[in-house]
Amino acid sequence: MAPTHDHPGEQAGQDPIRLLALRDTPVSVDEVFRAAGDDAAGGTALFVGTVRNHDGGSDVDALGYSSHPTAEAEMRRIAEKVVAEYPVRALAAVHRVGDLRVGDIAVVVAVSCPHRAEAFEACRKLIDDLKHEVPIWKHQKFSDGTEEWVGA
Numbered sequence: 001m002a003p004t005h006d007h008p009g010e011q012a013g014q015d016p017i018r019l020l021a022l023r024d025t026p027v028s029v030d031e032v033f034r035a036a037g038d039d040a041a042g043g044t045a046l047f048v049g050t051v052r053n054h055d056g057g058s059d060v061d062a063l064g065y066s067s068h069p070t071a072e073a074e075m076r077r078i079a080e081k082v083v084a085e086y087p088v089r090a091l092a093a094v095h096r097v098g099d100l101r102v103g104d105i106a107v108v109v110a111v112s113c114p115h116r117a118e119a120f121e122a123c124r125k126l127i128d129d130l131k132h133e134v135p136i137w138k139h140q141k142f143s144d145g146t147e148e149w150v151g152a
Contacts, residue, residue, distance in 0.1 A: 043116030
């Protein structure tokens with residue numbers, strides 16, 4: 001969907017990809033939300049992924065994320081694809097690596113677009129593609145002493 005510019009305020013002023021990062025420190029929802037802000041956007045959709053206390057019928061005690069050296073480049077490729085498919089005004093995504101506990105934030109993505117429906121669709125596309133295509137692996141540790149690796 002190509003953006004249209006019926007009003008001068010809709011003109012793109014800068015790269016809509018404002019923040020992409022992998023971090024070994026806690027992720028700030030506020031930072032990602034601010035990075036995705038744009039005065040020409042009528043809607044901003046935000047997704048926060050957290051570590052849950054179970055998976056596949058087993059209790060999760062903790063997990064760790066690790067990534068391939070190409071992970072940030074893959075995040076950019078996916079972000080560029082989302083920007084090309086939707087009228088994105090601004091986009092931001094940060095994924096955590098390292099050891100996390102139940103309840104910790106693992107990933108935050110946000111997308112702003114002229115209208116809410118576009119923002120929701122673009123945000124869902126962004127998180128779904130990041131989860132399926134970026135080489136980030138999750139090492140889950142279960143309460144029963146077993147472990148499991150999951151990832152793209």
